[in-house]
Amino acid sequence: MRRRFFALGYVFFILLTVTGLIMAFSFFQRLTNSNIVNTSELIDRAMSDTASIKADPAFVIENIQNDLSASLDNFHFYPEVNFVKKAHRSNCLTCHTPMPHNKNTGTRAFLNMHGGFIACGTCHSDGAKGSYQWYDVERKTLATSLVADVPLMAIQMVKVVAGKPGYVGQNNPKSVAQLTADVINDSKQADALCKTEFRNKLEQALNCDNCHSSKAGLLNWKKLGYTPERADKLATLSIPNVFQKYDEFYIPSF
Amino acid sequence: MKVIMNRNLEKTLIRIILLSMALLLTTGVYADEENCMSCHQYKLFGRMDENGDFHNYFVDESAFQNSVHGRLSCSACHSDVTNIPHLPQPKAVDCTQACHLEDPFSGTPFSHQPVAEKLAASVHGKSDVDSDPFKPGCKGCHLNPQKIHVESEVFAEINETCLKCHQPNGLDYAIQHMEFHSGNNDFWTQKRKMLICANCHTNEDMVGDIFKDDMVASFMDTYHGVGFTFGDERLPVCSDCHDYHSVFVATDVRSTVHPLQVGKTCSGVGCHEGARETFALGSMHNRYEGWQAQTLRWIKYGYFFLITGVIGFMLLHSFLDFIRARAELKKHPLPPREEVRFFLRLNKAERISHILVFVSFTGLALSGSLLWIPPINDVSWIPSWLFASELRQWIHRFFAIVSTVVSVYHIGYALFTARGRRQLWLMVPKLVDATNMVHNIGYLLHLRKEPPKMPYFNYMEKMEYLAFAWGSVVMTATGLIMWLEHLGPVFWVDVARLLHSLEAILAVLAIIVWHFYLVHWRPGKFPMSRTWATGYISEHEVEEEHGLDVDEFTEEYHA
Numbered sequence: 001m002r003r004r005f006f007a008l009g010y011v012f013f014i015l016l017t018v019t020g021l022i023m024a025f026s027f028f029q030r031l032t033n034s035n036i037v038n039t040s041e042l043i044d045r046a047m048s049d050t051a052s053i054k055a056d057p058a059f060v061i062e063n064i065q066n067d068l069s070a071s072l073d074n075f076h077f078y079p080e081v082n083f084v085k086k087a088h089r090s091n092c093l094t095c096h097t098p099m100p101h102n103k104n105t106g107t108r109a110f111l112n113m114h115g116g117f118i119a120c121g122t123c124h125s126d127g128a129k130g131s132y133q134w135y136d137v138e139r140k141t142l143a144t145s146l147v148a149d150v151p152l153m154a155i156q157m158v159k160v161v162a163g164k165p166g167y168v169g170q171n172n173p174k175s176v177a178q179l180t181a182d183v184i185n186d187s188k189q190a191d192a193l194c195k196t197e198f199r200n201k202l203e204q205a206l207n208c209d210n211c212h213s214s215k216a217g218l219l220n221w222k223k224l225g226y227t228p229e230r231a232d233k234l235a236t237l238s239i240p241n242v243f244q245k246y247d248e249f250y251i252p253s254f
Numbered sequence: 255m256k257v258i259m260n261r262n263l264e265k266t267l268i269r270i271i272l273l274s275m276a277l278l279l280t281t282g283v284y285a286d287e288e289n290c291m292s293c294h295q296y297k298l299f300g301r302m303d304e305n306g307d308f309h310n311y312f313v314d315e316s317a318f319q320n321s322v323h324g325r326l327s328c329s330a331c332h333s334d335v336t337n338i339p340h341l342p343q344p345k346a347v348d349c350t351q352a353c354h355l356e357d358p359f360s361g362t363p364f365s366h367q368p369v370a371e372k373l374a375a376s377v378h379g380k381s382d383v384d385s386d387p388f389k390p391g392c393k394g395c396h397l398n399p400q401k402i403h404v405e406s407e408v409f410a411e412i413n414e415t416c417l418k419c420h421q422p423n424g425l426d427y428a429i430q431h432m433e434f435h436s437g438n439n440d441f442w443t444q445k446r447k448m449l450i451c452a453n454c455h456t457n458e459d460m461v462g463d464i465f466k467d468d469m470v471a472s473f474m475d476t477y478h479g480v481g482f483t484f485g486d487e488r489l490p491v492c493s494d495c496h497d498y499h500s501v502f503v504a505t506d507v508r509s510t511v512h513p514l515q516v517g518k519t520c521s522g523v524g525c526h527e528g529a530r531e532t533f534a535l536g537s538m539h540n541r542y543e544g545w546q547a548q549t550l551r552w553i554k555y556g557y558f559f560l561i562t563g564v565i566g567f568m569l570l571h572s573f574l575d576f577i578r579a580r581a582e583l584k585k586h587p588l589p590p591r592e593e594v595r596f597f598l599r600l601n602k603a604e605r606i607s608h609i610l611v612f613v614s615f616t617g618l619a620l621s622g623s624l625l626w627i628p629p630i631n632d633v634s635w636i637p638s639w640l641f642a643s644e645l646r647q648w649i650h651r652f653f654a655i656v657s658t659v660v661s662v663y664h665i666g667y668a669l670f671t672a673r674g675r676r677q678l679w680l681m682v683p684k685l686v687d688a689t690n691m692v693h694n695i696g697y698l699l700h701l702r703k704e705p706p707k708m709p710y711f712n713y714m715e716k717m718e719y720l721a722f723a724w725g726s727v728v729m730t731a732t733g734l735i736m737w738l739e740h741l742g743p744v745f746w747v748d749v750a751r752l753l754h755s756l757e758a759i760l761a762v763l764a765i766i767v768w769h770f771y772l773v774h775w776r777p778g779k780f781p782m783s784r785t786w787a788t789g790y791i792s793e794h795e796v797e798e799e800h801g802l803d804v805d806e807f808t809e810e811y812h813a
Contacts, residue, residue: 005787008609012616013774013782019619020766026626027759031558099302106339108301109293109311116298152297239293242338 087138088153091168092120098152106243119156121166123206130161132219137169145225157224208240290328291315326353349392366392372499377506395450395498444491448482451492472539477751480625488524495519495538511538529740536744546745550752557756564721565763572771574698580777588778588794596790596811603667608786610660617653618729619762621646626755654733661726680710683720686802687713707801718769725761728753 084098092100099112100120114123122132134143135158142165143155159166211219214235221231291313293299300310318324329335331347350370352363370392373379378390452470473479473492481489495511502509510519517531526533536542542550600608624646667674691713693706711719735742735750773783785791790811796804 002787006782006784009782009786012612013770016612016616016619016762017766017770019616019623020762023619023623023626023759023762026623027561030626097302097308098298099300099308102301102303105341105343109299112301113296113299116296 084152085154088151089169090119090121090137090153090156096120110239116152117156119158119167121168122157122159125159125166125204125206127204128159128161130159130166132157132224133160133165134158134224135165135167137167140169208244212237212240286315287327288329325355330354369499376499376501377503378499378501390454444482444487444489447493448491455492469539472541475540476538478538490525526740530742532743533740534744536748538744540748542745542748549749553749553752553756557753557760561756561760561763564760565767568764568768568771571695571698572767572775574695575771576775576777578698578700583777591792595793596788597793597796597807598789598809598811599785599791599807600789601673602789605786605789607660607664607667610656612786614653614657614660615765618650618657619758621650621653622755622758623762626759651737654730657726658730661730677711680803680806681716681719683713683716684709687716705798708799710800710803710806712799714768714772718764718772721761721764721768725757725764728757729761732757 084093098115100115101108101111104111119135134145135141135156136143137154137156142160147155156167206218209217211217212234217235221234222228226234294311294313295315297312299312300308302308323331330353331351332344333351335344350365350367352365352367355364356362357364373392448470456468456470474483478489478491482491497510500508500510502512504511506512507514509515513535516534517529520526520534521529668678669675686709690706690708693702694708694713696702697705732750732754736747736754739747773779773785774781788811791807796807800807
């Protein structure tokens with residue numbers, strides 16, 4: 001009985017000492033203002049759970065003040081959509097955004113849409129003959145089909161020339177060394193670099209007809225893993241005709 | 255492909271097929287009649303303009319259908335889109351246009367116009383400059399929220415009752431719609447409400463230019479702000495006091511925080527119900543000026559000095575005493591307990607009082623100390639229910655009551671019992687205590703050979719008692735003011751809160767640095783003096799610590 005009684009004393013002794021030390025510690029932190037998070041940091045951190053982007057600051061962040069305001073800018077905007085993971089970025093994305101097309105008001109959105117699953121160099125190519133296949137960017141192997149719900153640009157259609165897939169990732173040491181800050185700021189130099197070093201003729205880009213054609217186009221739909229019905233739909237797609245042929249266009253069902 | 259057996263079967267099958275189609279089509283989801291999704295279903299369908307702004311034309315169909323606008327067709331909002339491609343470029347959607355969803359009771363087409371008018375009249379309203387980035391507009395705060403279905407017993411019951419007569423078609427949607435608008439929707443959590451305002455109101459370009467101060471930072475210092483950082487969902491954030499659409503400057507009489515309106519704002523349901531008009535006349539953003547700010551500053555700096563001074567002195571004193579006492583103990587070790595005579599120091603009533611005191615003190619310190627912990631890097635190790643629930647508050651108040659009752663009993667004991675009166679007289683500080691202190695400190699610094707002879711309560715114990723008495727008075731008074739906050743202007747509550755929190759630090763530190771040293775840490779007492787439990791002290795303790803009043807110790811312990 002006496003021992004239990006004394007134990008009570010020890011318990012409260014320890015409890016109170018620990019509490020007091022915590023209080024003293026907190027007090028001196030407040031006194032010296034050390035280690036205390038300021039409001040903006042607190043809010044920044046709190047905001048990080050509203051969008052996954054914060055986990056890996058992508059270059060899109062420079063253009064978007066913070067994730068919440070970006071998502072609010074467009075009613076149907078979901079931040080994950082514009083976000084391309086580091087591992088999936090091609091060399092072109094060192095300078096260009098995931099939506100590089102802007103000049104032609106009619107086609108630009110459609111062209112940008114293709115960027116999600118077709119590598120830049122596939123359309124902006126020097127005309128050499130090759131076969132078109134899916135390429136798993138992270139694993140660096142050819143894939144057999146475009147799987148649904150992959151992250152943006154994770155699997156790209158590339159032109160395979162002499163067994164080599166036409167894709168240059170961002171961790172290519174040669175490209176990183178060359179693309180220094182000076183070069184990026186000088187658009188003429190950067191342009192020249194793109195045209196010569198990477199041999200991508202920007203002017204000689206492919207047309208819609210090259211693939212979306214019922215005549216023999218560049219793509220082997222079967223090799224790309226499409227079913228005959230789907231291949232037929234893609235080949236006879238009417239959307240390109242909107243810009244090229246029709247005055248009036250009635251929306252078909254897809 | 256087997257041929258259908260007979261005509262009747264064929265008819266029945268067709269009917270079944272048609273019926274199921276009809277049922278399936280009445281799920282309350284608006285089909286994309288114009289087939290906009292044929293292009294807009296693709297990700298990265300968009301562009302970046304010359305200014306570096308992204309324009310994303312992708313629409314996540316399932317997300318949209320699950321949103322509050324899911325029943326609307328695309329052209330209901332994008333009313334100027336008539337051809338493909340959409341040239342000239344469609345204008346931004348005007349949220350105030352009426353859509354053809356009719357309000358079932360009034361029959362008028364629904365429109366966000368009334369809310370837009372409220373916003374336009376407010377301080378966030380349209381400016382002269384088009385697309386002023388500092389005026390948020392509708393999309394500055396609003397997303398297209400997903401319908402988050404919250405399990406609600408009330409609505410589940412309503413649903414059941416209605417379904418007894420009405421068919422389910424469309425009823426689920428109606429119930430969900432009512433749920434959403436009756437606040438049973440999780441989207442606008444306190445955190446999101448804070449973030450949406452803080453988004454602009456902590457923006458460095460705006461603070462100082464557009465707003466006078468960083469209101470968010472000053473809010474964080476208040477009790478409501480501290481609660482927010484701990485995740486307390488009960489406490490208000492920006493729009494709970496300032497309204498969300500009808501925000502006005504505080505000097506505008508239409509503002510919810512204007513002196514004539516603020517009483518109503520603070521005494522709303524779930525908040526300080528029953529608070530008087532005068533209660534709210536303070537500053538929720540700690541923006542006191544003049545004598546009020548001066549008072550708070552004096553208290554703060556006064557206590558900082560007091561704490562560092564007093565505790566500093568106690569630390570030094572204890573440290574010196576520790577060294578000296580250890581040396582003495584080595585020279586003259588303590589005799590074994592069996593050979594020592596013991597004398598009464600605390601009688602039963604006193605012992606019980608002391609136990610109640612240290613239990614309630616610890617309870618108070620523990621429950622109160624949680625509020626002292628500043629938002630350092632990661633506060634998540636404190637579960638929010640500790641701060642956020644009423645549990646902590648009521649634990650604190652319970653122990654406060656215990657402590658106050660014991661204090662009152664103690665005062666009665668000291669005044670109305672013979673022993674109490676004698677002890678009270680012995681506790682009064684006298685000249686001998688001052689000389690004792692000087693003499694003892696000299697002894698600790700090796701300036702004197704012998705320690706002083708000290709009375710029944712030596713100067714250290716008197717300091718202890720006085721500090722505790724002073725602390726109790728301050729804590730009880732300020733605690734009571736805070737408990738009864740509804741009665742007065744919130745400025746006094748702020749004063750009480752400051753005093754209370756700083757005195758708490760002083761009290762707890764004094765206990766662990768002074769009292770705990772004397773009874774726990776001191777060589778010879780370590781790990782714990784047993785007097786609080788047994789009531790007796792040893793002969794050598796009497797001689798060492800109370801040599802002047804040896805005759806006061808009359809009751810000896812006999813086994």
